[in-house]
Amino acid sequence: MDIEMLADCGCVIGENPLWHPIEKCIYWCDIETGRIFRYDPLTRKHEVVYHGEVVGGFTVQADGALLLFMARGAVGLWNNGTLTTVVNEIPEERESRFNDVIADPAGRVFCGTMATPQRPGRLYRLDPSLGLSLLLEGIGCPNGMGFTLDRKGFYFTDSLARCIYLFDYDEQHGGISNQRVLVRVPPEEGLPDGMTVDSLGYVWSGQWDGGALVRYSPQGIVERRIPLPARKASSLTFGGEDYTDIYITTAGGDNKTVEGAAAGAIFRLNLGIRGVPEFFSRMSTRPIST
Numbered sequence: 364m365d366i367e368m369l370a371d372c373g374c375v376i377g378e379n380p381l382w383h384p385i386e387k388c389i390y391w392c393d394i395e396t397g398r399i400f401r402y403d404p405l406t407r408k409h410e411v412v413y414h415g416e417v418v419g420g421f422t423v424q425a426d427g428a429l430l431l432f433m434a435r436g437a438v439g440l441w442n443n444g445t446l447t448t449v450v451n452e453i454p455e456e457r458e459s460r461f462n463d464v465i466a467d468p469a470g471r472v473f474c475g476t477m478a479t480p481q482r483p484g485r486l487y488r489l490d491p492s493l494g495l496s497l498l499l500e501g502i503g504c505p506n507g508m509g510f511t512l513d514r515k516g517f518y519f520t521d522s523l524a525r526c527i528y529l530f531d532y533d534e535q536h537g538g539i540s541n542q543r544v545l546v547r548v549p550p551e552e553g554l555p556d557g558m559t560v561d562s563l564g565y566v567w568s569g570q571w572d573g574g575a576l577v578r579y580s581p582q583g584i585v586e587r588r589i590p591l592p593a594r595k596a597s598s599l600t601f602g603g604e605d606y607t608d609i610y611i612t613t614a615g616g617d618n619k620t621v622e623g624a625a626a627g628a629i630f631r632l633n634l635g636i637r638g639v640p641e642f643f644s645r646m647s648t649r650p651i652s653t
Contacts, residue, residue, distance in 0.1 A: 366591065366611075367631045369402055370409040373616030374627040378557065379420045379463070380610040382602030384640055385427040389602050389610045391629055392418050394462075395617075399429070399441075402629065404603065409629075413441055419461035422472055422644035430644050432461035432474050438489065438646075449646060450493065459484075463520075463557060463598075465508040470645025471537050473498070473517075475505025486519065488537050491645045498539060507558030507568060507598065511581070512639070518545065518566060522554040527568060527579075545583040548573075557598020557612070562637040569596035569611065574623075576611065589632070592625040601638020608633050 375395035382389055383401075390412075392399045399413035399421070417434045421441075424430050428442035436453025439446045456476050462484070464474040470491050478484045484502035489495055499505075503523025510517055510532065517532035517539050527546040530539040545566070548555050553573025560566055565586060566579040576589040576596060593613035602608050609632045616627020 365632070366589075368592075368625060368628050369407075369610075369631050370400065371616075371625070371628040372398075372400060372409070373619075374398075374612065374614060374629075375617045376597065376614045377612035377616070377627055377629060378597050378614075379418075380557075380598055380600045380612045380629065381421065381423060381641060382600055382606075382610070383423055383427070385423075387604070389600075389629075390421070390423075390429070391610070391612050392421065393616075393627075394419055394460075399431075400629075404608075412444075413446075415446065417460055419477075420464035420474070422464060422466040423641070425470070425643040425645050430472070430646055432464045432472070434460040436461070436476065440646075450489075450495075453487075453495065456485075462504070463506045463508060466642040466644040467510065467532075467537060468514055468534055468642050469537065470643060472644050472646070473508055473519075475502065475508075477504065478502070489646065490537065491647060493647055496537075504554075506556050509558055509560040509566065512560070512562075512564045518558065518560070520555050520558055520568070522556055522571065525550070525554060527555050527558065527566065527583075546579055552577075553594075556596065559600050559638065559641075561601065562606070562639050567599055567609075569598050571595050571597060571614070576609075591630065593623045593628065595622055595626065600641065603633075606638040606640065607635055609636075609638070 374393040380391040402409040436456030438450035458479040486499035506520040529545040531541040553570040556571040595614035611630040615622030
């Protein structure tokens, strides 16, 4: 396998790789340093397009803008270099920040928030009207999410529980129910982190401290394991013209002695396996405060 390093950005927590289907570029963020990067496969160059407040995750809006999920439960719209506040804060999240996020088929966004000293993490759903619903509490570390190909199931990762869960998903209303364990990762293999789903319905998960990508069958059985040149494989996504390029983010760029010389870089891999496009978010751009 030819794993290609595209950019060694030294990310502390490289995360949220997301193919931008309008621009034909890959975006990702470094949570700790408040940076968002963009890599253009045509020019083979990368750049920092945003440097500011912490961004835990983001989605692509239907018009191509980026919807940023930030600290304190704030949500902003990043468009042509301008950041507009969409949600000022979530009062219950003033001591926290968003982590992983994903848009669903209707343009809603499922968004996790980190634990605080007072309570565990949470999972919310932000609707296009900007209505906010609390879906889950008691989460160790909310992480990778995805949808089954028939849009009847929702995957959700709790890294500290070492589990990828499967829920029943109601596409019409955005509800989730019937939580069960799809995958439980053994302690010696690291923590399950960001994830995605390919065109055959297989689940791909980055393994934090496991230095690998793992592909699971829809039944949760390990189909393959791909070693990486960095211990903290944080997330992955499919992209490219035919969605066979796998883009992989890593973390630990601030401690390469321990995490590896390639820690914090973004990589690309092509196995001829096709992914599926992620959904656009469709939030109102009318700013409100919660």
